[in-house]
Amino acid sequence: ETGVTQTPRHLVMGMTNKKSLKCEQHLGHNAMYWYKQSAKKPLELMFVYSLEERVENNSVPSRFSPECPNSSHLFLHLHTLQPEDSALYLCASSRVLAGGHNEQFFGPGTRLTVL
Amino acid sequence: AQKITQTQPGMFVQEKEAVTLDCTYDTSDPSYGLFWYKQPSSGEMIFLIYQGSYDQQNATEGRYSLNFQKARKSANLVISASQLGDSAMYFCAMREGGFTGGGNKLTFGTGTQLKVEL
Numbered sequence: 001e002t003g004v005t006q007t008p009r010h011l012v013m014g015m016t017n018k019k020s021l022k023c024e025q026h027l028g029h030n031a032m033y034w035y036k037q038s039a040k041k042p043l044e045l046m047f048v049y050s051l052e053e054r055v056e057n058n059s060v061p062s063r064f065s066p067e068c069p070n071s072s073h074l075f076l077h078l079h080t081l082q083p084e085d086s087a088l089y090l091c092a093s094s095r096v097l098a099g100g101h102n103e104q105f106f107g108p109g110t111r112l113t114v115l
Numbered sequence: 116a117q118k119i120t121q122t123q124p125g126m127f128v129q130e131k132e133a134v135t136l137d138c139t140y141d142t143s144d145p146s147y148g149l150f151w152y153k154q155p156s157s158g159e160m161i162f163l164i165y166q167g168s169y170d171q172q173n174a175t176e177g178r179y180s181l182n183f184q185k186a187r188k189s190a191n192l193v194i195s196a197s198q199l200g201d202s203a204m205y206f207c208a209m210r211e212g213g214f215t216g217g218g219n220k221l222t223f224g225t226g227t228q229l230k231v232e233l
Contacts, residue, residue: 004159031218042119043206043223055217088158094219101167102219103150106160 003027004107006091012113015081021110023074023091031096032074033104034066037088049074050096081114088112118142119207119224126229128197135182136192136227138207146213149190150221151181154204163205166190197231204228 004025013019025032034046048056049068063085065077074091088111092104120139128134140149151163166174166181174181182191194201205228208221 033218040225042225043208043221045220045222048218048220050216050218056220090158090160092160096216096218098216101148101150101165103162103165104160104219104221105162106152109158111158 004091004093004105006089006107006110008110009108010111010113012115013078013081014115015083017081018077018079020078021076021089021091021112023076023093023107025072025074025091025093025105025107027093027105029093029095029105030071031094031102032068032071033092033094034074034076035090035092037090037109039087043090047076078112081112083114086112086114117224118211118222119209121207121224121227123227124225126227128194128229128231130199130231130233131196133193133195134197134229136194136205136207136229138190138192138224140188140190140207140209142188142209142211144211146211148210148219149181149183150208150210151179151190151192152206152208152223153201154206154226156203160206164192194229199231199233202229202231 031050036044047066067075088109090109091107094104147168149166152160164176180193204226206226207224
């Protein structure tokens, strides 16, 4: 149990579908992150929320829409995706604390397949 | 240019032996942090060890130690007494800049697949 949960663990969707990925952290952290992990590529940071405000949008296409309703929950809303969006989507959380490592704790990921 | 370079796509080590996983980084910021994560086949990333750019000593956490050579811009992970459960993907990551209050924006390398053999 890592303290960060993600649902669903696997998702298959068509290009015209709309779906959402959910992330919940039980660690009392105040920053949350979405990453994309594609085969043979480094993890790509997509979005960062700190204190429930989006502080980073790393040139992500608008077909990915994040939502952070409170410091414990993070969503990634998906619509009209492309097959190249198939990847493992990882959520992470961390403290935001001056002088600390602020290491990120990751969830198990959602394996997304776009047909 | 790559900010984090891991040149070993795969490594094998015998059980109980030590292994070094290489990581070099590129930044002009004097303040940065280096992280190592382990990713088993189950998918979640597990934090292992951290080294700050101003830390005077190499970081150690149990069987993990970080061989930090600042002038060479390298931050190699050393795993002592390898165990079968150490078989996983290992990622080096960097945070550039000091504390901002905006969370840690990490840049990851491509990873090294470690296989521990009997």
